[in-house]
Amino acid sequence: MAKAMLLIAAASASAGAAVTAIFLGRRDGQSQPAAASTTAPPPALATTTGSLQSGSKNIIDPSGWFSYGAPGPTNDLAPRTSFISVYDRRMRNPAWVAEHITAESLSGAKGDRKNSVFLEDQAVPERFRARLKDYFRSGYDRGHMAPAADAKFNQKAMDETFYLTNMCPQVGEGFNRDYWAHLEDFCRRLTAxxxxxxxxxxxxxxxxxxSDGKYRVSYEVIGSPPNVAVPTHFYKIILAESGPAPGPTTSVAFQLSGGGPFAGRWIAVS
Structure with missing residues (x-):
């Protein structure tokens, strides 16, 4: 089943884009959850994110990621209604964005992206902030890390996905509006x-x-003056829970570049 999941994901998300899919593994309900990283934020911080509720029951809880450990650095951590983001001041992009979706959370339709506007995040000091003008005539889309389509359950949640701290520059035609969108849709379809x-x-x-045989990191920087780094690749790590934690889980990771021939492959990790 894991191999089938990977092949379906690769086919749906990566034709024409370079993709690496890594099957991270499965865990049964008898296993203990991974120990939290020593870099995890204090519990109070992890629980300040909003949750979609039905009666007294929480339907989504993005902070639940912290029960498995912190995904990475936690500086400039911003809890939102449907996701949590951490901002990279050096690159002027999010370092990582964590979200939680369920069939119930996706069934709502009270939020409409036509009523949302892109926003600079005033919580970030101005000198480190990604600006709307940085993207103007840059040739890049403002690409969502937490998709707007995952936050249709109310307008506030939808609006929060339009903060630039949830955006990275992405090639529009052929990537953000195509292969990246397919991968986002794949995540939503897993809720079935x-x-x-x-x-x-x-x-x-x-x-x-x-050409000289040495490896170098090189990326474009958009804005005038240059301000926002253009990533060379993007990743998604998907954790599918079959029941309440610490129940059975299945995980898979994708690494995508915006160009080149399809190079999808999977690696099983024991």
């Missing part, structure tokens, strides 16, 4: 099979082999 889906999304800045 699994009780709960947790997703970590973010940018990567990976080295490339130069």
């Amino acid at each position: 099979k699994y009780q709960s889906i947790r997703v970590i999304t973010g940018p990567l800045y990976l080295p490339k082999l130069d």
Whole structure:
């Protein structure tokens, strides 16, 4: 089933884009959850994120990721209604964004992206902030890390996905509006099979082999003056929960570049 899941994901998300899919493994209900990282934020911080509720029951809880450990650095952590983001001041992009989706959370339709506007995040000091003008005539889309389509349950949640701290520059035609959108949709379709889906999304800045045989990290910076780094690749880590934690889980990770021939492959990790 794990191999089938990977092949379906690769076919749906990566034709025409370079993709690496890594099957991270499965855990049965008898296993203990991974110990929290020593870099995890204090419990109070992890629980300040909003949750979609039905009566007295929480339907989504993005902070639930912290029960498995912190995904990465936790500076400039911003709890939102449907996701949590951490901002990278050096790159002016999110470092990672964690979200939680379920069939119930996706069934709402009170939020409309036509009523949302892109916003600079005033919580970030101005000198480190990604600006709307940085994207103007840059040739890049403002690509969502936590998709707007995952936050239709109310307008506030939808609006929060339009903060630039949830955005990275992405090639529009052929990537953001195509292969990236297919991968986002794949995550949503998993809610038909699994009780709960947790997703970590973010940018990567990976080295490339130069003509002199040495590897170097090189990326474009948009804005005038240059301000926002253009990632070379993007990743999604998907954790599918079959029941309440610490129940059975299945996980898979994707690494995508915006160009080149399809190079999808999977690696099983024991």
